[in-house]
Amino acid sequence: MRTTRRSTTVVALAATALVLAACTSPEADGPAASPSESQGGEASTTAKEDLGITETAEGEIFYSIGQDEWTGYNAFTADTYSTYNSAVSDRLNPGGFFYFGTDGTIYPNEEFGTAEVVSGLEGDDPLVIEYTVNDGVEWSDGNPIDYADFLFEWVSQNPAWLSPDPENPVFNHVSGTDYTQTNVPTGPQGESGDLSFTVEYAEKYPDWKLITGAYLLPAHVVAEQIGITEEELVEAIKNEDVATITRAAEFWNNWLSPTPGELPDPAIAPSGGPYQLMEGGWTAGQSITLEANPNYWGTPPATDRITIRFLAADAHLQALANGDLNVIEPQATVDTISQLEGLGDQVEVQTGQSLTWEHLDYNFNNGVFSDAEGGLAAREAFALCVPRQQIVDTLIKPVNETATVMNAREVFPFQDDYDEVVEASYDGRYDEVDIDAAKAKLEEAGVTAPVTVRIGYSAPNPRRTEEVALIKASCDQAGFDIQDVGSADFFSNALPNGDYEVALYAWAGSGQIASGQNIYSTNYPQNYGGYSNPAVDEAWSTLAASLDPEVHLEQTKIIEKELWDTLYGIPLFAHPGVVAHTTDVQNVRFTATQNGALWNAEQWQLAE
Numbered sequence: 237m238r239t240t241r242r243s244t245t246v247v248a249l250a251a252t253a254l255v256l257a258a259c260t261s262p263e264a265d266g267p268a269a270s271p272s273e274s275q276g277g278e279a280s281t282t283a284k285e286d287l288g289i290t291e292t293a294e295g296e297i298f299y300s301i302g303q304d305e306w307t308g309y310n311a312f313t314a315d316t317y318s319t320y321n322s323a324v325s326d327r328l329n330p331g332g333f334f335y336f337g338t339d340g341t342i343y344p345n346e347e348f349g350t351a352e353v354v355s356g357l358e359g360d361d362p363l364v365i366e367y368t369v370n371d372g373v374e375w376s377d378g379n380p381i382d383y384a385d386f387l388f389e390w391v392s393q394n395p396a397w398l399s400p401d402p403e404n405p406v407f408n409h410v411s412g413t414d415y416t417q418t419n420v421p422t423g424p425q426g427e428s429g430d431l432s433f434t435v436e437y438a439e440k441y442p443d444w445k446l447i448t449g450a451y452l453l454p455a456h457v458v459a460e461q462i463g464i465t466e467e468e469l470v471e472a473i474k475n476e477d478v479a480t481i482t483r484a485a486e487f488w489n490n491w492l493s494p495t496p497g498e499l500p501d502p503a504i505a506p507s508g509g510p511y512q513l514m515e516g517g518w519t520a521g522q523s524i525t526l527e528a529n530p531n532y533w534g535t536p537p538a539t540d541r542i543t544i545r546f547l548a549a550d551a552h553l554q555a556l557a558n559g560d561l562n563v564i565e566p567q568a569t570v571d572t573i574s575q576l577e578g579l580g581d582q583v584e585v586q587t588g589q590s591l592t593w594e595h596l597d598y599n600f601n602n603g604v605f606s607d608a609e610g611g612l613a614a615r616e617a618f619a620l621c622v623p624r625q626q627i628v629d630t631l632i633k634p635v636n637e638t639a640t641v642m643n644a645r646e647v648f649p650f651q652d653d654y655d656e657v658v659e660a661s662y663d664g665r666y667d668e669v670d671i672d673a674a675k676a677k678l679e680e681a682g683v684t685a686p687v688t689v690r691i692g693y694s695a696p697n698p699r700r701t702e703e704v705a706l707i708k709a710s711c712d713q714a715g716f717d718i719q720d721v722g723s724a725d726f727f728s729n730a731l732p733n734g735d736y737e738v739a740l741y742a743w744a745g746s747g748q749i750a751s752g753q754n755i756y757s758t759n760y761p762q763n764y765g766g767y768s769n770p771a772v773d774e775a776w777s778t779l780a781a782s783l784d785p786e787v788h789l790e791q792t793k794i795i796e797k798e799l800w801d802t803l804y805g806i807p808l809f810a811h812p813g814v815v816a817h818t819t820d821v822q823n824v825r826f827t828a829t830q831n832g833a834l835w836n837a838e839q840w841q842l843a844e
Contacts, residue, residue: 279825282337284836287823289538292528295842296541297821299323299563299834300555303548306524308492309505312392312451316492317410323544323834327526330381330508332449333367336835338827340591340747342445347534348373349431351448356440357783363437367424367448371431375506376531379456383426383433384466386448387473388455390416390423392488397476406485412761414754415447424448428470439781442749442788453491457504461487496520510537510838522546538823538841550696556583562821563840565833568812569699570634576816583816586826587635589650590813592744593642594703596622596691597805601734601766604689610681615803617677618689618738619666621711626669627703628809636812641667645799646752646792648810653789661796666806674714685715692736695722700740703808731764739764742811746829749788750780756795756804765805772798819843 279285304320311317311325333351334342344351349369356363373381391398394405395416402413416423419441426433435448459469462483472480493500497520499513507513507529517525523545528537547555553575555561566572568587576585598605598615605615624641632639640649643662647654678685691707693700700722708718722740723730730736745751753776754760758768772795779791799805815833817824823839 279338282339282341283343284335284337284839287538287839289535289839289841292536292540293538293841295539296525296543297539297562297837297840297842298523298543298545298560299837300545300547300552300561301565301832301834303546305496305521305546306493306518306544308494309500310453310488310491312410312453313408313489313492314410314412315408319830319832324524324526326509326831326834327511327542327837328505328507328509328513330373330449330452332452334445334449336746336827336829336831338825338829338835340745340829342747348449351445354434356437363440363444363783364434365437365444365448366432366434368432370533373533374531375454375456375508376512376529377503377506378531379454379466379506380429380431381452381454381508382428383424383430384428384455384459384470385452386424386433387426387470388458388484389449389451389453390420391473391481392451392453392485395421395423398478398481406482408489409451411451419447423473428467440783441780442783443751446748452508453488454506454508457506458484458487458491461504493518507532510534511542514541517543535838537838542837542840556816556818559818563815563817563824563833565813565815567697567699568635568814569631572814573635576814581819584819584824586815586824588813588826588828589636589638589648590744590811590828591648591746591830592742592811592813593645593648594740594742594808594811595645595805596808597739597741597765598767598803599734599737599739599765600768603734603737604681604683604687605737610678610683610687612803613677613681614683614687617674617681617714618711618716619803619806620670620674620677621707621714621716622666622806623669623706623710624806624808625667626710627706630706631699631702632809632812635814639809639812642807642809644796645807646796650810653792657789657793657796660793662800669710671710671714674711678715686712686717687715688717688719689737690719690721690735691738691740692726692730693722693740694726695724697722703740734764734766744830746831750776752776752795753780756799767802767804769798769802769804 301320301323306324307316307321311321331345331348333345333349335345337343349367352366354364354366355361369381375381392407393409393411393416394407394413399405399413405413419437420435421438424433424435437444455469456466459466497518499518505513510529510532511526512529514525514527523543525541525543528540545561552561552564552566556564557579576583600606604610628639628641642649643658644654647657691704704720711718731739754762756763756767757773757776775791775794779788813826815824815826820843822841822843824833825836827835
């Protein structure tokens with residue numbers, strides 16, 4: 237799921253998806269993803285492999301991420317940045333200077349260009365990066381991808397001179413104002429038409445690889461639509477011409493496709509990636525088809541057409557069996573695996589661990605767990621009765637026998653620093669259910685039993701319904717009255733409005749280091765429960781201003797201990813993942829990251 241600002245990662249949900257900033261480990265050596273058998277053996281790297289593709293073959297491959305309609309060309313607004321929209325729009329995106337491998341490792345995109353550190357890796361010098369786009373890298377209309385695109389990408393994230401009030405940004409950008417106002421206040425330095433430019437960071441921002449080029453859209457189209465040249469747009473940004481940039485923002489904010497089924501004019505929706513929108517390829521409520529971009533500057537896509545079907549998740553398995561879909565990513569449950577196995581040699585199934593983790597978050601803004609009512613003692617009572625081990629044993633281990641209860645938030649159980657972080661931050665006090673201790677804590681909290689606790693989540697979601705049922709069976713014995721209030725509009729209604737006591741969902745990530753700051757720091761936009769802790773705020777500020785892995789590790793220990801000691805929430809488990817595809821499709825690869833199977837869709841090909 238994706239939503240709101242400053243986010244470059246996702247909340248993982250089964251039915252609905254808003255993309256939210258997620259927290260991941262500072263380490264890049266995440267889980268080893270299962271390779272596709274159709275590749276003829278194990279992949280030699282977690283990066284994209286050179287498969288020797290030199291030309292695009294005729295054919296069409298069908299995929300679905302869910303039933304939600306594509307919402308338009310600009311997938312970077314706070315309203316359109318979703319896993320559903322990105323399934324289409326990411327195929328049109330140039331990709332930028334880096335990408336995530338299957339385990340979260342960040343790899344350079346050498347076909348696009350280079351990013352060289354000029355200074356700042358060591359010492360007190362500022363962090364300065366020189367970026368160079370390769371010759372010949374162009375939008376599908378022939379306009380080069382150059383300095384103007386990156387400068388406009390920067391201004392669309394609302395520098396302080398354009399949006400002095402962060403609460404009312406001119407551009408409705410999902411990243412809000414944090415990047416420009418805090419990390420890169422002066423913007424990329426270069427001249428119109430340049431293929432090389434530099435970016436200077438105000439602090440030694442550890443996630444610098446994931447920013448520049450991540451939100452790229454064609455600046456020349458924006459300029460044309462407001463009646464100026466690309467060069468004049470560059471000068472307007474450099475001269476801090478608020479009036480001109482506000483006009484540009486009005487177009488950018490509405491650079492969509494408001495009528496389902498009606499594709500935008502190709503003149504305002506050029507592709508910078510391996511695929512482009514196919515004329516007549518969007519049938520409202522059914523599907524949208526992408527075709528190979530004939531002017532793509534990189535390795536040509538393997539297959540001519542990718543069709544994204546708008547199909548409810550509960551219909552994916554049957555559609556795979558019928559041949560209506562070629563690739564699916566269902567929720568990894570015992571029933572799902574059993575049904576896939578029942579399809580025999582009709583499909584290939586890949587499973588693995590993912591960088592997505594389930595959690596229960598308290599509401600600090602109001603209700604029994606807020607400090608104004610039951611406070612810490614009430615939160616402790618609930619933590620003492622949540623049957624975390626039973627949840628993992630019943631719902632996760634049958635799918636992944638190595639699954640364990642997760643006792644951290646910024647490091648996963650399969651990563652190198654996990655044991656060290658947990659040892660420094662958590663003493664195991666909530667490992668086992670203790671009903672008597674939970675009752676005593678409720679009494680200490682001064683609340684009257686039974687205490688109503690509404691657990692909200694995005695429904696329907698069978699696994700989360702079972703999780704809530706297991707929690708109710710245990711916690712009702714301690715004096716709680718657990719109520720399942722899962723709803724289809726949980727993320728658009730109950731979560732932002734604080735209409736719950738406990739929220740149940742998952743964060744998903746890739747290789748980010750500092751993104752958790754957006755979740756746990758005081759008044760940050762994805763801190764939905766209203767948690768506030770000065771020690772956590774300070775630790776995140778230190779971590780986010782350092783390039784030193786040792787600093788990241790030490791501050792992570794501080795953050796994790798504070799989150800446990802004050803009970804921000806309760807981590808549960810890392811999600812198992814599954815990808816299934818028909819045997820006639822090659823080069824599908826499971827990935828642990830938020831990008832999903834589509835991460836290398838341009839390499840999918842049909843067997844001859």
